[in-house]
Amino acid sequence: MTRVLIDTDAGVDDTLAIVYAASSPEIELEMVTTVSGNVPVREVTQNVLYLKEILKLGVPVHSGADVPRARKLVTAPEVHGEDGVGGFRNSNHVPPVSWETKDAAKKIVSAAIDHGPKLTIVSLGPMTNLADAVAIDAEAIRHVQRIIQMGGVFTGYGNTTEFTEFNIYVDPEAADFVLSNGIKVKFVPLDLTERLFFPRPILEDMVRKSRTKNPQLARLLKKALRYYINYHRRTEKIDGCFLHDPIAVAAAVNPRWFKFVDSLVSIETKGDYTSGMTIADFRKRQRSCNSEIAVAFDAKNFVRDFTRKVFGALLHQDVIKRDCITARSTTTFDITLN
Ligand code: BDR
Ligand code: CA
DSSP states (O other), rough: OOEEEEOOOOOOOHHHHHHHHHTTTEEEEEEEEEEESSOOHHHHHHHHHHHHHHHTTTOOOOEOOOOSSSOOOOOOHHEEEEEEEEHHHHHOOOOOOOOOOOHHHHHHEEEEEEHHHGGGEEEEOSHHHHHHHHHHHHHHTSSEEEEEEEEEEEESSSSBTTTTTTTHHHOOHHHHHHHTTTTTEEEEEEETTBBBBBHHHHHHHHHGGGTTTTTTHHHHHHHHHHHHHHHIIIIOSSSSEHHHHHHHHHHHGGGGGEEEEEEOOEEOOOOOTTOOOEEEOOOSSSSOOOEEEEEEHHHHHHHHHHHHHHHSSSHHHHHHHHBBOOOOOTTOOOOOOO
């Protein structure tokens, strides 16, 4: 069984991703580390610790970087709320718990040394902690089974600036540092994650039904998803939301659902208009590749597995095919449906 370490900037879709990972018997969730991104690391860590409590998870949580390696922190409260969960913690006055360990990078290295080729790292936020871990012991990180990064956009428009995806935009120096140190990364980019979206009526129905399974989780998801969906409605003009981070977790839960291609990825760190861009040329075989990019995945099986585990609900494949696949013109990636 693969041991999985999740590094996260939770975040609404990160929250769904952690619930999905925690309910997947195919993997063993080893540790969760936190990083600033969607919201500052203080909020991220409170979210993960709250989730740990309501899911009764026995996993260690370690907080990490509060700012990117070489620039000011940019957050996304308009997408995830000031508290990262659509206002749920703030409006319910969830009392803060002691959180600050600041040792995420060290713990990532220890996990890499302890489990080596049995460890998968799934990074759902900016790559700051990962870069800090590489700075401590690149050799150890090089020997983990795989590093899956939700991030980057290669053929379409970005979600943060015209050509950048949020996680890489926030800390491009970190992404560049990891790749420059010979660490192979498997990117699950926006091109892929934006081809699938979850319709609001189906989601609301599922959250309602999941109340009997775990009422506390259902309450959290109801509020967090409402906020997240409102953002999508305003800016993306869709009545639902994307599942970026759960799709990245799926690449650890069932790697056979994904098709990755070898590639040479470069990260722009300097451009006035393009800082945070991820660049790859899909037209030709590169002589040396530093990464793999997910170009296709089995959306149907993912959605079925995800909804079953997270909400305890079964979704018919015709509904998935009809309602969850978007044909956005901004990307050339495709997803398989079988
Ligand atoms: C990524 O950015 C964050 O807003 C999400 O949590 C996801 O990790 C999508 O670009
Ligand atoms: Ca995230």
